Amino acid sequence: MTITFIGHGYVGLVTAAVFADFGNKVYVIGHTKDKIENLNKGIIPIFEPGLEELVKENVAAKRLIFTLDYKISIPDSDIVFIAVGTPTTKTGDADLSTVLLVAEQIAKNLKGYTVVATKSTVPTGTNKKVRRILEEFRPKGTEVDYASVPEFLREGSAISDTVHPDRIVIGAESKRAQEALIKVHKQINAPVILTNFDTAELIKYAANSFLALKISYANAIAKLSEILNADALKVLEGIGMDKRIGDKFLSPGPGYGGSCFPKDVKALISIAKDNDYQFSLLEDVENINHQAKRDIVRKARKILGDFRGKRIGILGLAYKANTDDMRDAPAIDVINLLQNDGVKISAFDPKSIENAERVLKNVEYKKDPYEVASGADLLIILTEWNEFKELDFADIKKKMKSPNIIDGRNLYDGEKLRKEGFTYIGIGR
Numbered sequence: 001m002t003i004t005f006i007g008h009g010y011v012g013l014v015t016a017a018v019f020a021d022f023g024n025k026v027y028v029i030g031h032t033k034d035k036i037e038n039l040n041k042g043i044i045p046i047f048e049p050g051l052e053e054l055v056k057e058n059v060a061a062k063r064l065i066f067t068l069d070y071k072i073s074i075p076d077s078d079i080v081f082i083a084v085g086t087p088t089t090k091t092g093d094a095d096l097s098t099v100l101l102v103a104e105q106i107a108k109n110l111k112g113y114t115v116v117a118t119k120s121t122v123p124t125g126t127n128k129k130v131r132r133i134l135e136e137f138r139p140k141g142t143e144v145d146y147a148s149v150p151e152f153l154r155e156g157s158a159i160s161d162t163v164h165p166d167r168i169v170i171g172a173e174s175k176r177a178q179e180a181l182i183k184v185h186k187q188i189n190a191p192v193i194l195t196n197f198d199t200a201e202l203i204k205y206a207a208n209s210f211l212a213l214k215i216s217y218a219n220a221i222a223k224l225s226e227i228l229n230a231d232a233l234k235v236l237e238g239i240g241m242d243k244r245i246g247d248k249f250l251s252p253g254p255g256y257g258g259s260c261f262p263k264d265v266k267a268l269i270s271i272a273k274d275n276d277y278q279f280s281l282l283e284d285v286e287n288i289n290h291q292a293k294r295d296i297v298r299k300a301r302k303i304l305g306d307f308r309g310k311r312i313g314i315l316g317l318a319y320k321a322n323t324d325d326m327r328d329a330p331a332i333d334v335i336n337l338l339q340n341d342g343v344k345i346s347a348f349d350p351k352s353i354e355n356a357e358r359v360l361k362n363v364e365y366k367k368d369p370y371e372v373a374s375g376a377d378l379l380i381i382l383t384e385w386n387e388f389k390e391l392d393f394a395d396i397k398k399k400m401k402s403p404n405i406i407d408g409r410n411l412y413d414g415e416k417l418r419k420e421g422f423t424y425i426g427i428g429r
């Protein structure tokens, strides 16, 4: 099949590369000349394990073509996926301006029969706006069906999530569109949910908000465990073994971040409010998430007392491991709160320092965890990178001014570190 993706962020780029690898001819439309030229050379703007190789292979095989031009790709395509960003507006809603703008460009260039499907996360009801634009701007004699096909991939494991998803959701109301979308997913072995547009759009927000809820629940249990002297990790393991609850997304930490959960929880609260429903459960999910970051700072104060003249070393800046993404990373809030109280910050992250430099000021970036430890009064672990799991703590202790650790991702054996002379605080233990 011939497919076009509009947008080359995580969703667009990864899904396009996977569909090209399945043997389809795939165009990806962007709007920045430099980026498109780089992509055609196999230079990708994000770090995602395995993606650069996959893009290079499929560009070389001429199955993956990056372009600025709607005129060649759209008329040639059986399916067009909209995969552009939907950032949060000041009022907490999703900003749909790019989605609507590209819908018009797609419509104007349609030829024959085409399915236009939204992969971007869009509020329930967006389909009506996009369908209206497609109808208004499509040339006479063309036929178009709309669909909503939300994406569930995670950064860091995006390729395998795309090839092995838990389900494929297809919101399409015409049989022809359903069949085209089932055909394009035929190499993927996953259950398919066929439904209407509004339901498909809501599934995406409901899924992300529920996962965020699980994380906030884990953080609340962690907090209570600290007060009650219980071990949150055992409590969460104990509840996670119940298949009705499940053991995934129950790791307490510095709070969820990234470009999706914070934005989507906010958007669902806002969608509910616009429809006269106060989703107070999700408001609490957000509050607990903010509290998780403040709690790290509270623990730092508990160890150090007065912050004046103190240096804290931060290990991990990205919002999670295996990505260089700093969007809404807990490290930003934690570092800002500490800096406001006069703390000097040094930090290391294996992949995200370049992105961190754009959003964090007055941080001394170091080239490894040992340099960060050097002269520090406290080390705080904020991202669960594998390479932080096996550190030489005897060396770290020698280098630190005072041997204090806040393990924001529960990576270490606290008892062992305490025996080695560290003051150690984890999350919920």
Ligand code: UGA
Pocket (backbone or CB within 6 Å): 121, 151, 152, 153, 154, 155, 156, 208, 211, 215, 248, 249, 250, 251, 252, 253, 254, 255, 256, 257, 258, 259, 260, 261, 319, 320
């Ligand atoms: C999330 C969803 O998991 C994807 O299904 C969805 O497609 C994507 O958003 C999206 O809407 O595009 P992502 O943001 O890439 O994916 O990363 P996650 O692995 O979900 O992690 C999100 C945040 O939750 C991270 O800050 C992570 O550290 C945190 N987290 C996750 C925890 O604090 N505890 C956990 O147990 C799990």
